[in-house]
Amino acid sequence: MIACTRDCYDTCVFDDNFRPIKSEPTFGFTCSRGNADLRRNESNRLLSPIVHGREASLEEAVREIVRTVKSLRPEEILHVEYDGNQGLLTWYYPARFWNAVGSASTDYSICSSEGHAALKEVWGCSCGAGVEEFRRARAFALWGSNASVSFIHGWHLMKDKYKIVVDVWKSETARKAEKSYVIKPSSDGWLALGVIKVLVSRGYGDLSNVEEPERLKELIDRVTVTDVAEVTGLSEEDIVELAELYHYYEPLTVIGFAIGRTFDGFNSVRLISLIPAVLGLGRWFYYSNTYTLGIDFDYLRGLHLARPSRVVGMAEVGEEVEKGKIKALFVWNSNPVLTLPLGDRIAEAAQEGRLFLAVHDPFVTETVKAASVAIPAPTYLEKHDVVYGYWHDYLVYNEPIRPKKGITEPELMRALAKEYGLTHPLVEEDPWEAVNVALRGTGVTLEELREKKVVKVKRKVPSSRPTAKSVSMPKRPKDGVYLVFSSHPTSTNTQFTEVYGYPKELLTNDYEGSITLMTDFGELTVQVRRSELVPKGVIVAYKPSLKLGLNKIVPPLKGRTGTPPINSTQVELRKP
Numbered sequence: 202m203i204a205c206t207r208d209c210y211d212t213c214v215f216d217d218n219f220r221p222i223k224s225e226p227t228f229g230f231t232c233s234r235g236n237a238d239l240r241r242n243e244s245n246r247l248l249s250p251i252v253h254g255r256e257a258s259l260e261e262a263v264r265e266i267v268r269t270v271k272s273l274r275p276e277e278i279l280h281v282e283y284d285g286n287q288g289l290l291t292w293y294y295p296a297r298f299w300n301a302v303g304s305a306s307t308d309y310s311i312c313s314s315e316g317h318a319a320l321k322e323v324w325g326c327s328c329g330a331g332v333e334e335f336r337r338a339r340a341f342a343l344w345g346s347n348a349s350v351s352f353i354h355g356w357h358l359m360k361d362k363y364k365i366v367v368d369v370w371k372s373e374t375a376r377k378a379e380k381s382y383v384i385k386p387s388s389d390g391w392l393a394l395g396v397i398k399v400l401v402s403r404g405y406g407d408l409s410n411v412e413e414p415e416r417l418k419e420l421i422d423r424v425t426v427t428d429v430a431e432v433t434g435l436s437e438e439d440i441v442e443l444a445e446l447y448h449y450y451e452p453l454t455v456i457g458f459a460i461g462r463t464f465d466g467f468n469s470v471r472l473i474s475l476i477p478a479v480l481g482l483g484r485w486f487y488y489s490n491t492y493t494l495g496i497d498f499d500y501l502r503g504l505h506l507a508r509p510s511r512v513v514g515m516a517e518v519g520e521e522v523e524k525g526k527i528k529a530l531f532v533w534n535s536n537p538v539l540t541l542p543l544g545d546r547i548a549e550a551a552q553e554g555r556l557f558l559a560v561h562d563p564f565v566t567e568t569v570k571a572a573s574v575a576i577p578a579p580t581y582l583e584k585h586d587v588v589y590g591y592w593h594d595y596l597v598y599n600e601p602i603r604p605k606k607g608i609t610e611p612e613l614m615r616a617l618a619k620e621y622g623l624t625h626p627l628v629e630e631d632p633w634e635a636v637n638v639a640l641r642g643t644g645v646t647l648e649e650l651r652e653k654k655v656v657k658v659k660r661k662v663p664s665s666r667p668t669a670k671s672v673s674m675p676k677r678p679k680d681g682v683y684l685v686f687s688s689h690p691t692s693t694n695t696q697f698t699e700v701y702g703y704p705k706e707l708l709t710n711d712y713e714g715s716i717t718l719m720t721d722f723g724e725l726t727v728q729v730r731r732s733e734l735v736p737k738g739v740i741v742a743y744k745p746s747l748k749l750g751l752n753k754i755v756p757p758l759k760g761r762t763g764t765p766p767i768n769s770t771q772v773e774l775r776k777p
């Protein structure tokens with residue numbers, strides 16, 4: 202058995218012949234990436250360590266990294282990793298070395314953290330619906346989620362049911378839904394508040410279903426449906442209709458990660474999640490179930506024994522590199538040159554010798570191309586690991602089905618520790634023992650997982666009532682043109698662009714040809730194509746189009762808990 206480790210809702214499980222298993226949670230089918238994984242595994246691989254542009258031995262590469270680390274203050278060194286591979290040993294465990302030497306860490310905020318924090322504030326935990334609830338639901342309301350593209354097994358359980366989509370463009374999912382509403386960027390919180398107001402005023406909803414209802418009452422008293430229509434761009438009839446549909450269908454609300462990456466996204470997630478509460482449906486939403494399983498991620502990262510010297514927002518990495526505050530980056534599991542705001546500054550600084558950039562990756566990414574030192578890593582098809590999903594409840598013990606190329610993340614971490622002369626319980630604890638401890642809260646032991654390969658975890662969903670204590674009035678988004686990002690069926694961010702390519706054009710409502718996008722942080726000339734699916738004031742980029750270098754103009758802004766609001770990137774346009 203082997204589970205796909207990409208940052209994806211589905212976490213497909215495959216048999217030993219790499220066929221998607223017929224049973225839950227993969228139902229016998231996979232996506233274009235799963236279908237091409239074996240082929241991709243043999244292409245664009247980093248096969249030898251590279252040190253300052255030439256092939257080198259692993260020992261030399263490790264020596265060069267450690268020499269640099271020892272020459273700098275810990276707070277000048279930052280490790281950058283994200284969910285390029287969701288394995289416990291691949292993503293989490295290697296941070297132990299960096300925490301033990303006290304280097305800086307990121308805040309892991311680039312994707313879902315804003316929504317997790319928002320839901321925790323209202324519900325005590327972001328835990329929501331799982332596979333059983335998806336089966337049971339008779340309708341779905343999807344906010345900022347292109348699920349037919351990015352969440353195909355969830356979509357499999359939705360597709361014969363009534364679906365309502367709220368998005369800023371007529372996405373693939375909106376086109377397949379029974380009903381869709383295209384709203385102005387960053388106006389989701391307003392719409393949610395408007396829906397709650399209508400539900401309450403028509404007697405369909407009851408504010409006493411939440412703790413501190415007077416707070417929510419105060420907010421709905423401060424808005425009119427006319428205000429909501431003005432901010433969202435919908436008609437008043439649309440808002441009433443959406444509330445009526447919520448009342449009639451009682452849909453399971455799916456909150457896409459995109460919402461947390463908008464201006465005021467934290468508050469929008471809170472307000473959207475309160476719609477089912479007001480309807481008396483309780484925790485009838487889905488966002489991400491990462492924290493439902495009971496895995497101790499902090500233990501894996503060693504935070505019980507060592508802390509980073511400081512935390513750098515993922516929004517600010519490029520900016521800090523540019524300002525010279527960060528002198529060394531150690532990167533794995535991510536491609537920050539293309540995916541973080543101002544990530545191009547990382548490549549620029551490395552090329553100019555202002556930054557030591559070390560990268561551990563299976564593939565020759567843009568970050569690898571810019572690296573001072575690059576070390577090959579095996580893909581998920583080539584190593585043992587434990588994998589979890591953030592939708593379904595299965596843990597999977599991954600066993601390699603292809604020969605290993607490169608050095609695994611725990612092996613490299615230990616090689617770095619040895620060269621450094623570091624003796625610390627965090628690096629001395631056996632990686633599998635660390636996994637076993639981290640799994641304690643799941644009720645599954647490593648031994649059981651090794652024997653059964655796939656084990657369903659008993660989910661832990663708190664029964665606490667939601668609270669409106671801290672929800673606030675949504676902020677009014679500024680008028681203007683917004684660049685937004687949408688999922689694409691053939692890529693996970695920039696992964697798989699080497700197999701399937703990437704869209705070279707962005708979508709607009711009213712212009713065709715070459716156009717320059719400008720922010721305070723730079724400008725970029727791109728090709729755009731007119732599409733009736735996109736409203737005025739919106740430019741849609743599929744995420745793999747990050748290959749065009751779009752992140753070089755994305756401002757280093759932070760949401761309430763640090764997530765950059767990249768789906769609210771306001772741009773000025775210059776047409777030739």
Ligand code: SF4
Nearest residue numbers: 205209212213232235
């Ligand atoms: S990217 Fe998602 S849908 Fe595709 S194989 Fe991986 S988990 Fe499955």
